[in-house]
Amino acid sequence: MNIFYNQHGVGDVLFVQLTTERPKDIKTETTNDITLINDEETGKVVAFNLFNASSYMEIKADGQLETTEEVVDLLKKAIDKNGVKLELDVDFTPKFVVGYVEQKEKHPNADKLNICTVDVGSEKLQIVCGAQNVEAGQKVVVAKVGAVMPSGMIIRDAELRGVASSGMICSAKELNLPNAPEEKGILVLSADAVTGEAFQI
Incomplete structure (x- = not known):
């Protein structure tokens, strides 16, 4: 999982990449503050965007966020709060x-x-x-x-x-x-x- 934030460039949105795969075609599905990005061929969620991100967690700077257990826990709570069904299976081993x-x-x-x-x-x-x-x-x-x-x-x-x-x-x-x-x-x-x-x- 990779998490990016660029308030000055795109606003208060977290970009969460769940896989390194590059789908040919994508389909999006928005529920409240979350937009799921699906691989149209497999139906797999490859990424999601969390809007109004600063209302769910404290974000101190633009750029890549460290994928810590605390951040992932806050993301899970945001997913639940928005009524989205998505399991986050995260590898915390060093890259x-x-x-x-x-x-x-x-x-x-x-x-x-x-x-x-x-x-x-x-x-x-x-x-x-x-x-x-x-x-x-x-x-x-x-x-x-x-x-x-x-x-x-x-x-x-x-x-x-x-x-x-x-x-x-x-x-x-x-x-x-x-x-x-x-x-x-x-x-x-x-x-x-x-x-x-x-x-x-």
Whole structure:
């Protein structure tokens, strides 16, 4: 789940994204202060807008809101108050984590891409990476599917030149870290970084 608020741009509305999927066609359904956004093909709710948001919770600034248990609880109360039937099943696990590159193979269809197997603690991910300095045995920062990069880009499951990729191995610049080097390449962490631990950006 990703939650955005931009009072100066669009008014007192929370935009709540429930999935990283991009439906081809959407259908909206409004009940009181809530507009559900449905994937027309599957009927699944992919997002919703909460109008008059500041009457349901305190919002201190524009931008992305942290998805905490408290915020989700307030959203559930707002949903109930508006008489909308919608279950919120939220993953509170961190989206930026320390990963360990177990394996690196050349991409069969692209000279500058590699296919990496990355252990992120709770699972192993296949990530296609174009950085020249990625190597097996490194500790790296992984943005998991659902992560929102500082640029605003949302990490989605993807297919790069015919190979599935779940997540992104990040550079310091992509993470908007202070004093990030200008040269291209992923951020390599020290060997004592703990695989699966959250990485704070």
